[in-house]
Amino acid sequence: QQQVKQSPQSLIVQKGGISIINCAYENTAFDYFPWYQQFPGKGPALLIAIRPDVSEKKEGRFTISFNKSAKQFSLHIMDSQPGDSATYFCAASSANAGGTSYGKLTFGQGTILTVHP
Amino acid sequence: KAGVTQTPRYLIKTRGQQVTLSCSPISGHRSVSWYQQTPGQGLQFLFEYFSETQRNKGNFPGRFSGRQFSNSRSEMNVSTLELGDSALYLCASSKRGQDGYTFGSGTRLTVV
Numbered sequence: 001q002q003q004v005k006q007s008p009q010s011l012i013v014q015k016g017g018i019s020i021i022n023c024a025y026e027n028t029a030f031d032y033f034p035w036y037q038q039f040p041g042k043g044p045a046l047l048i049a050i051r052p053d054v055s056e057k058k059e060g061r062f063t064i065s066f067n068k069s070a071k072q073f074s075l076h077i078m079d080s081q082p083g084d085s086a087t088y089f090c091a092a093s094s095a096n097a098g099g100t101s102y103g104k105l106t107f108g109q110g111t112i113l114t115v116h117p
Numbered sequence: 118k119a120g121v122t123q124t125p126r127y128l129i130k131t132r133g134q135q136v137t138l139s140c141s142p143i144s145g146h147r148s149v150s151w152y153q154q155t156p157g158q159g160l161q162f163l164f165e166y167f168s169e170t171q172r173n174k175g176n177f178p179g180r181f182s183g184r185q186f187s188n189s190r191s192e193m194n195v196s197t198l199e200l201g202d203s204a205l206y207l208c209a210s211s212k213r214g215q216d217g218y219t220f221g222s223g224t225r226l227t228v229v
Contacts, residue, residue: 034217043121043207043220044160089160096173101214103150103165104173110159 004092006108013115019077021111023090026071030092032102035064035075038087038110047088048075080115087112119143121210121221129227135196138224142189142210148172149191150218151183154205163206166191167214198228 005024013019023033031052036044050057050064050073057064063076077084088111093102122141130136142149150173151163162175166185183193189210195202205225209218 036220041222043209043222046217046219049217091160098172101148101165101167101172103148103167103211103214103218104162104175105150105152105160105218106162107160 004090004106004108006090006111008111009109010112011114013080013113015080015082015115015117017080017115019080019084019113019115020074021088021090021113022072022074023092023108024070024072025092025106027092027094027106028071029094030106031095032093033064033066033073034091034093034105035062036089036091036107038089044089077113080113082115082117085113085115121208121219123206123208123221123224125224126222127225127227129229130198132198132200132228134198135194136198136226137192137194138206138208138226140191140193140208140210140221142191142208143219146210146212146219147189148211148214148218149185149189150209150211150214151191151193152207152209153177154207154223155203160207163193165214172214195226200228202226203228 034049035047038044061078066073090108091105150165165173185191205223207223209220
């Protein structure tokens, strides 16, 4: 199956809190897992990405945790700020038949994050 | 540097017409992917082009087609438009398709 299931659909966090968004996948061929942030009227912007050879990757306040055996990965936003209020998408991809491209991303349904000041 | 540029930003078409959307990738990027975004179905992959060749294709009917030019600019075409084709169409580019994709702001297509 090609699905990526994302939860929760919406999330409200207080300023300074930790936001956690979870994703689960079924296709064991997936080996590239990016997270995107989308503001209204804009296209998705790449936040951070991970490959299955590591269990965690951190960039600033954003951390991806990856559990290969459970086929799950999550995004943690530390010290959440009102400016982080946006829709977040997890995605997954595998190489094409020629091994030359990860251009076919399968996206989760998105999480609307609201950070209250 | 300039980002991914999509034109036009907004488009209104009548059912049965056809439409062509344009995407100019970041300079030096040779891979271009297209996605459809709707509230109900979310982000769905349409196709990917690299060096004028289609490398990946999603599960959309044949009414949806695309192409890429030698300067890496890409166009997608939708023929015989249906009301359900109303969506935000997003283009994304990458250097070779093995690293992160940068998205444009999209073309909002409304079919009436």
